[in-house]
Amino acid sequence: MTSTSALLVIDVQNDFCEGGALEVASGSEVIAPINDMMEASEIVVLSQDWHPDNHRSFAQNHENCVPYEVMTMPYGPQVLWPKHCLIETKGAEFHPNLKTGFAQMVVRKGFRTEIDSYSAFFENDKTTATGLDGYLKSRGVKRVTLAGLALDFCVFYSAMDAQALGYEVVVETEACRAIDLDGSLEAALIAMKNAGIRVK
Ligand code: VGL
Ligand code: ZN
Numbered sequence: 001m002t003s004t005s006a007l008l009v010i011d012v013q014n015d016f017c018e019g020g021a022l023e024v025a026s027g028s029e030v031i032a033p034i035n036d037m038m039e040a041s042e043i044v045v046l047s048q049d050w051h052p053d054n055h056r057s058f059a060q061n062h063e064n065c066v067p068y069e070v071m072t073m074p075y076g077p078q079v080l081w082p083k084h085c086l087i088e089t090k091g092a093e094f095h096p097n098l099k100t101g102f103a104q105m106v107v108r109k110g111f112r113t114e115i116d117s118y119s120a121f122f123e124n125d126k127t128t129a130t131g132l133d134g135y136l137k138s139r140g141v142k143r144v145t146l147a148g149l150a151l152d153f154c155v156f157y158s159a160m161d162a163q164a165l166g167y168e169v170v171v172e173t174e175a176c177r178a179i180d181l182d183g184s185l186e187a188a189l190i191a192m193k194n195a196g197i198r199v200k
Contacts, residue, residue, distance in 0.1 A: 003142035003168075006043035008120060009034055010148030010155045012098045013049060015084040015091035017149075022084035024150045024177045031097045033175040034147050038102035043139060045132065046100060047120040049085040049154070050092060050108040057116040058083045068181060075125035078116055079181065087111065107132045119157035121165065133165050143168040147175035156188040159197050169197045 012034060014020050017027040038044045051057070059067040059080035067082045085092040094100050109117035109130050117123035121132050136144070144167045146159050155176050163169045171192060178185040192199050 004042065004140045005143035005145065006045055006136055006139070006141045007037055007041035008144050008146045008148075008158060008162075009038065009044065009046045009098075009103070010120060010146060010158055011047055011049050011085075011150070012095050012148050013085055013091065014093055014095055015049075017095050020084070021082050021091050022179075024179055027149050027177050028095060028097070030148060030175050030177055031095055033172070035097075035099045035102075037145070037147060037172065037175060038099060041102070041145075043104060043136075043141060044102045045105045045107060045120075045135070046094065046098075046103045047132075047148075047154070047158070048092065048094070048106055048108045049110050049117075050087055051083075051085050051110045052113055053083070053086055054113055055083075055110065055116070056114050057081050057110070073116075073124075075115065078124065085110070105132075105135055107135075118154045119161045120154070121158060121161035136167070141167070143170070145170045145172060147172045149177055151176035151178040152181070152184040152188040153179060156192065159192055160195060163192075163195050163197050171197060171199050173200060 016024045059065045070077050115123045144162050159171050
């Protein structure tokens with residue numbers, strides 16, 4: 001018998017697609033393959049980046065800071081982003097072409113003002129859990145496939161946490177697009193392969 005697997009669709013939201021506040025180049029190209037993958041998956045989970053306006057990861061909330069610079073936070077280095085995925089805004093909504101009806105669970109992350117959350121499992125302090133691990137374990141999931149945005153940030157951190165939590169992990173790169181800040185894409189691909197993640 002094959003083990004139970006889940007598809008984790010990471011942050012396919014308006015702000016990460018073309019014209020969004022933190023646009024990922026060609027971001028919406030992930031939607032068609034993800035819709036097909038969702039239709040064929042037993043368990044589908046969507047993650048949704050979900051920030052209050054005063055979130056500490058936003059460059060505008062720090063004096064004399066610009067987007068994409070790195071700041072040291074109590075939990076470590078943090079890239080400062082343009083404001084994105086604000087709670088209850090259009091930018092935070094899933095892209096209208098994403099077939100969200102396939103999802104059985106939606107996990108929101110990044111809603112605590114002081115901590116950013118790239119991973120769908122743990123916030124950037126690496127200890128505050130989102131609850132996704134408990135959900136997957138209680139459904140008997142052994143294997144996770146990841147797709148979505150952005151490959152070198154939220155998909156990457158989610159995949160690394162999934163691997164560390166003991167899941168068998170596959171990343172479908174054709175159904176991902178990257179931000180690629182200072183070589184972050186190459187670094188992410190190398191780190192995932194070194195960790196034993198299957199990067200397809
Ligand atoms: C993401 C930066 C900030 C992502 C979310 O979904 O990859 N990146 N917030
Ligand atoms: Zn974010």
